[in-house]
Amino acid sequence: MLMAIVTSQTVLQLVVDSTVSHTSSIDSTHQIQCSSLSTIVARRIKESFTTVLTKFHAGYFRVSLSLGGQALLWKTLIGPTDNKSTFRLALHTFHPRAFTLLWSFALVTLVLLSILYLLRCLFYFKMVKDEFLHHVGVNYLFAPSISWLLLLQSAPFFCFNNPYTYVVVWFVFAVPIVVLDVKIYGQWFTKGKKILSAIANPTSHLSVIANLVGAQAAANMGWNESAICFFSLGMVHYLVLF
Structure with a gap:
């Protein structure tokens, strides 16, 4: 048991x-x-x-560039004017929030693209350097500054109404334009006409747009000398390309 x-x-x-x-x-x-x-x-x-x-590359900033251009165009068209045409009157029937939504959407898009490109610069700097040295890629590097300056001029509210904030933002995005201008024009002057004919392409007009947008933003601040300088650079570049 x-x-x-x-x-x-x-x-x-x-x-x-x-x-x-x-x-x-x-x-x-x-x-x-x-x-x-x-x-x-x-x-x-x-x-x-x-x-x-x-x-990802700077060419994707074409999206924010077009949105910024639309925002500035819309702000210009719905602004006060003596033009009493049917088209202008029809635009004024839209609620102001529609423009604010468009501008906000353009801002969010540009911020996301800028963050992605900053991360690319941080982790893949060699690719950014190759883009800077490429005769087509370097022209797209103007697009971020153009986009920010367009949004700066079309801003419907908040801190951009402060003149000091406007000046700071303008400086931050005008300096890259000057640096890229020096790079492109220096290449033209040092390497002669052959390099100009070899690297000229439709994207070269982005430099013209960047200088003209920078000139308009400077003129809005009353900086006539800076505006004339940027405008002159843009027109000279346009004449050379033409």
Whole structure:
């Protein structure tokens, strides 16, 4: 009888140990699977992030440039005027919030593009350098400054009404235009006419647009000398390209 009790206790202990071992094995397998899944997800996110940054370039700022141009055009058309044409009167029937929404959408788009390009500069500076040295890519580097200056001039509200803020923002985005102008014009002057005919392309007109937009923004501040300087650079560039 005693032998039977001992045997049953031994069997019961083996069953309990086997159950505990099996449960621990399941838990370990589940933890490994969760860890493996987390690793795969993290790797996929990193690969997607890397792909976005490597394929992203300054040419995507064409989107924000066109939105900024539309915002400035709309602000100009709905502004006070002596023109009593049907078209101008029809534009004034739109609620002012429509323009504010367009400007806000353009701002959000430009901020997102700027963040992506800053990350590209931080993690893939060599690609940005190659873009700067490329005869087509360098012209698209004007697009961010053009976009910001267009939004600056078409801003419907808040801090841009402060003249000091306007001046600071203008300086921040006018300096890159001057740097790119020096790079392009210096290349023309040092390498002669052959390089000019070789690298001239439709995107070269972005330099003209950048200088004219910078001139208009400077004129809005009353800086006539700076406005004339930028306007002259833009027109000289246009005449050379023409």
